[in-house]
Amino acid sequence: MKKLVIAALVVSAVAATARAESREITVFAAASLREVFEDLAKTFEAKSGIKVRVNLAGSQELRMQIENGASADVFASADQKHMAALAKAKLVATPRVFARNMPVVIVPKDNPARVGSFAELSRAKKLVVGVPEVPIGSYTLEILDRTGAEFKQKVLANVASRELNVRQVLAKVTLGEADAGIVYRTDAMAGKDKVQIIEIPAKVNVIAEYPVAVLSNAPQAAAARAFVDLLFSSDGQKRLAAGGFAAP
Amino acid sequence: MLGGGLLAFLVIPVIALFVTGSPTDWLAGLRHPITAPAMLLSLVTTVLSLGVLVAFGTPLAWWLGRSEARAARLVETVVQLPIVVPPAVAGLALLLAFGRRGLLGPLLQGLNIDIAFSTIAVVLAQVFVAAPFYIQAATTAFAGIDENLLVVARTLGARPATVLFRVALPLARRGLIAGAALAWARALGEFGATLMFAGNLSGRTQTLPLAVYxxxxxxxxxxQALAVLLVVIALVIIIFLRPRRGRHRR
Known part of the structure; x- marks a missing residue:
């Protein structure tokens, strides 16, 4: 027992020093923010000397982790719904929209199903979309709702898989396993040597708003606010634009 | 005391699954639209996987268990590979082998067979990850049969097929059943490879673990209801296996 106590004390002492030495913030970010946030994390580290750990996953997964007490400083969501739920539960401070994104259809470079336009989407016999719980999945349904019941039904009949985050949709199309998928423009740009983009007509498309907020119990609240400020700075906005995002 | 700590660590999460929900919650959960198709699909695919494993794995294990050849030892090692390969890696490997653009893709497309995102993909993923469990147990069971019994049976005029079905299989029965049960449990729990290779579609590729996720x-x-269900099934399998293992030791 005595040994155990000593061991526990040693472990906690080591952990405490480690915490004091390395200042680090944890950023929970929607999967579609991968490239831009990895880039922004480096910029932030170079400027402030504070390390940024980016945890990327579907927004709904990140929200669930935060609801279950995951320790994080910043949350950037791919839709308002999940952020609003956290704001309502007072788990985050006031969210602000820092970027916009738009869903597009992607097909493999050689376009095996010969989908030439959004109207021909039902030609894709293997369509991969997001599950309705992940933002891209609910946007997909919203878009199809606006196209009319018949088209929606024809398209949904060809769904081969409902993936749990947008990057999995991209992966299935990049691998050539799916004839088409619906992802954000930014994801399409991240995989642009392997996929072709087909625009979704503006009158049926939705615009995804990306809100960001500092968590109410952020271990590094000041540094977290500085990271959020970087997103809104002209440098941050320039990098977001380079990744395919539109300004808020 | 340290052992007790580990034991508590292993048991507490399982207890938590049960005590943090009420039976009413579970019933409501089991009535969720995601549940029934996933249960049916898991049942159908795991039975198919087990059938494939027993049909193809039993002859392979017979050879592995009875052969003295160097090649047999090499094959035994190769067969163990899926145990140590992470499921996500298995899924990617299956996709790169049997997917449309995969190694065998052109061949399969020529035959008009499309595997990825189909129920067949679910079965293939399950067979891949569960195979070592059955083959290993069956190999050990066959290796443990007294050679003399087989020789005697043959000298008494039994044909090789009769020796196999009337002597060898009954003698190895316990090992075979234990291996099949473990393999079935592993197939039922398969998640990573399925998600990658077969995708996630209710009624076609969404098995119980994918439904939980x-x-x-x-x-x-x-x-939670689905999780409780899977744990109960796992407990039944372990209890079913336990006394048999005890007898083996004797």
Whole structure:
């Protein structure tokens, strides 16, 4: 027992020093923010000397982790719904929209199903979309709702898989396993040597708003606010634009 | 005392699954639309996987168990590979082998067979990860048969097929059943390879573990109900296996 106590004390002492030495913030970010946030994390580290750990996953997964007490400083969501739920539960401070994104259809470079336009989407016999719980999945349904019941039904009949985050949709199309998928423009740009983009007509498309907020119990609240400020700075906005995002 | 700590660590999460929900919650969860198709699909695919494993794995294990050849030892090692390969890696490997653009893709497309995102993909993923469990147990069981019994049977005029079905299989029965049960449990729990290779579509490729993962994002009760169900099945298998293992030791 005595040994155990000593061991526990040693472990906690080591952990405490480690915490004091390395200042680090944890950023929970929607999967579609991968490239831009990895880039922004480096910029932030170079400027402030504070390390940024980016945890990327579907927004709904990140929200669930935060609801279950995951320790994080910043949350950037791919839709308002999940952020609003956290704001309502007072788990985050006031969210602000820092970027916009738009869903597009992607097909493999050689376009095996010969989908030439959004109207021909039902030609894709293997369509991969997001599950309705992940933002891209609910946007997909919203878009199809606006196209009319018949088209929606024809398209949904060809769904081969409902993936749990947008990057999995991209992966299935990049691998050539799916004839088409619906992802954000930014994801399409991240995989642009392997996929072709087909625009979704503006009158049926939705615009995804990306809100960001500092968590109410952020271990590094000041540094977290500085990271959020970087997103809104002209440098941050320039990098977001380079990744395919539109300004808020 | 340290052992007790580990034991508590292993048991507490399982207890938590049960005590943090009420039977009413579980019933509501089991009525969730995601549940029934996933249960049916898991049942159908695991039975198919087990059938494939027993049909193809038993002859292979017979050879592995009875052969003295160097090649047999090499094959035994190769067969163990899926145990140590992470499921996500298995899924990617299957996709790169049997997917449309995969190694065998052109051949399969020529035959008009499309595997990825189909129920067949679910079965293939399950067979891949569960195979070592059955083959290993069956190999050990066959290796443990007294050679003399087989020789005697043959000198008494039994044909090789009769020796196999009337002597060898009954003698190895316990090992075979234990291996099949473990393999079935592993197939039932298969997640990573399925998600990658077969995708996630209710009624076609969404098995129970995938349903747990998907439900967690909309209805925790349903996820927990499915989790409880899977744990109960696992407990039944372990209890079913335990006394047999005891007898082996003697």
């Amino acid at each position: 998907t439900a967690l994002e909309s209805d925790v009760r349903a996820a």
